[in-house]
Amino acid sequence: MIPLGGLEEVGRNMTVFEYENDIVILDMGLQFPEEDMPGIDYIIPNIAYLKGKERNIKAVIFSHGHLDHIGAAPILLEKLGHPPIVGRPLTVAMIKHRQEDYKPNTAKSLKVIMVKNIKDKFKFGAFRVSFFPIDHSIMDAVGILIQTPTATVIHPGDWTLEKNSLGQPLLNYSFLAQMKRPTVLMLESLGAIDVRTSATTEEMQKNIHKIVSEAPGRVIIGTFSSQIERIGWIISLAEELKKKVALDGYSMKMNIGIAQELGYIKAAKGTLIKIEDIDKYPDNKTIVIATGAQGEGNAVLSRIISGSHRYVKIKKADTVVLSSSIIPGNERTIQKLKDGLYRQCDNVIHGNIMDIHVSGHGNRQDIAYMLKQIKPDYFIPVYAYHYMLKESAKLAQTLGFLEKNIFILDNGRVAEFDKNGGRITDQKVPADYVFVDGLGIGDISHVVLRDRQMMAEDGMIVVIATIDTKKGKLVQNPDLISRGFIHMKENKKLVEETRMEAKKIFKDNLKGEVDENYFKDRIRNEIGKFLYQKTQRRPMVLPVIIQV
Structure with a gap:
């Protein structure tokens, strides 16, 4: 078991599972650059370990369609000779679109194994792969079970616990405690330090319904383009209130277009309008759903605030809703975004003052719930910064898990499981950053980056x-x-x-x-x-x- 990314950062998620001469890979994500990486478009996992083992790769399994899990797929699949990819319909469709963006007319080179039903099972060499339902902020997200001759890996991918009005989880994971032993739970632990009570979808929808129905002018909603289910619900709400919806942002239009093609979103004729036609309708009859709630420089919301958007200018009577959580590392840019909005608009609503977003990630209490339900023999916290992994491990110990059965791995560190049990080995494979800058992949070294930092500073x-x-x-x-x-x-x-x-x-x-x-x-x-x-x-x- 070798994590090539996702264990010391948020993003770049990719894990290699190897048994003798058989390999399956879980996810191929990207990581967005940090502030001290000028000019870098994004970062991808280092696959040096897989060079010469391309023929051993039986499948690449994708848990869901977020960029931190599929973003590096076009580049890495090409470098690995296009092994078969496995995923649900929306996930595969988003990979195909990203492949076309990378190199037009190449999506046909993808060897797709579609997971048509959550109960589908596959055998890839020594690996038996099946799936289980999870809650996350994008449709068609799944948890993965990887059964090998020596251990069973339980990997929910990115997950949250959707709850009812009584605060009870809608999904029960106790069946995972019945898997063949020993079991290894690899649990995303981004919320290990989050002790807040999570809002429910019911509460979020109730609040957004009230905001949209009572808004005196236009409603501008900034959210993640991957929040397809939420966006579909807002479109249905607009139809109920006899309002028009304009989508803006490349990824927003692309994702909703894919969801419409798959039948996941159905909009009545005339509900969706072009952003350039927004002034043809009364302000109190229009909703704009846009990208850029993280304060990204070229995203729609930032252009609206700066006045550079061609069709939308902020008005005092507008209601602006930031229906998204803060991605770690984006705190400063989001603060600037809020300041810009408050200077121009009297009605700004965000998660600090009202529950208008449901996180796609479980909090500390949810992690404890999963551990109690699944009762794994080994616990490996994943997909977070190191200190979050440590907090998740400490939480597990308070619940009675043995310290020797909790593995905190670094990227590239190899963990082994055999008939004698599991262990962290001394072996470490290359897992350093591979920078993508324009058409250049991996040609930007740390020396070049240091030069850019020097020029940016002095x-x-x-x-x-x-x-x-x-x-x-x-x-x-x-x-x-x-x-x-x-x-x-x-x-x-x-x-x-x-x-x-x-x-x-x-x-x-x-x-x-x-x-x-x-x-x-x-x-x-x-x-x-x-x-x-x-x-x-x-x-x-x-x-x-x-x-x-």
């Missing part, structure tokens, strides 16, 4: 020295170009001092062949040191030497 300065090799001296004083470091017109004294400092480097006779590397190193070191003394900043120094 800028850069180019020192250009032109040498007349016949006369053995500089043609003129070195030229300087500053980007992101200083404004040269406002810092003429520093610019001139830097030129003179650079000129000193070339005071010796320069006739004949010039060792450019020697002078470039001196420029980098001496000008870098000089500028730090003058400014307490460390811009990237780029030397350029021209010989004439």
Whole structure:
């Protein structure tokens, strides 16, 4: 058992299960870049361990259609020779669309094994795979059972516990305690530190119904494009209230289009309108459902707030609803989003003041419920930051689980199970970040990223020295170009001092062949040191030497 991602971050979820010469893989997710990763589009798992084992891969199973579970699929499936993929209809449809975005007309290369019924069972080499129902924030999400000759893995994927009005879970997982022993529960533990009581779908729908029905003007709802069931319910609500719905955002339109094709969402003719037609209807008869509730720079909601959206401008009478939770790491951008909304609109509603969102992730109490119901022999918390995994492990111990049977793994760390039991081994496979930047996959190293960080923090300065090799001296004083470091017109004294400092480097006779590397190193070191003394900043120094 080898996690290639998802155990030290939120995202990049991918786990390899290997028995002798047979391999099955669970999920191929991406991770969105952090603030200190300028220019990076997203991050994918490192599959170096699987090189040379492509023929052993019997199947890649996808638990659901969120990008942190399917986002890397087009790239990784191609690199692994397109092994069969297994998933529910919506999940497979979303993978196909992502494949087409990656390389048009290539979705036909996917070898699909459709899970038509939750009771379907498959045999992939030594692995017997079946499924069980779970609650999550996207339709067609499933839990996975992987039975091997030595252990049974129970993996709910991403999950939550939907409850009734009495606070009782709608799904019972006690049947999983009857699986063939030993059982290994790999449980997503993102909510291990969340002690709040989760809202129910019934409460959320009641609140959104009240907001939409009483809104004096337009209603603008920001949510995840993957919240297909919720969006479908809002469309039905709009029909009930005789309102029109405009969807905006590429992923929003794509996901709802897929759901309509599969029959998961049915909208009466005329309910859905184009965003460019929104002004043709009275404000109190329109609902906009848009992406961007996480404050993403180019997403619809951010463009509406900045005034750059072509068709929607915020009005004081609008009601803006942020129906989503905060993804860890996005706290700052969401705070800016809220500030921008409150400056322009008098009716902003979010999860801090009303239950208008149901999380797709179980909280601490829910994790305890799952552990009590499933009663696994081994517990491996997954899909969260390390401290969350630790908290989940501590919770399990309070419930009577033995510490030696709780495994907290790092990405790449190998866990083994045989007739003698389970253990964490000393073996670790490559699991470092693989950066995707434009069309480049893995060609951005940590050195390149460090250079970008340096330029983002302190800028850069180019020192250009032109040498007349016949006369053995500089043609003129070195030229300087500053980007992101200083404004040269406002810092003429520093610019001139830097030129003179650079000129000193070339005071010796320069006739004949010039060792450019020697002078470039001196420029980098001496000008870098000089500028730090003058400014307490460390811009990237780029030397350029021209010989004439």
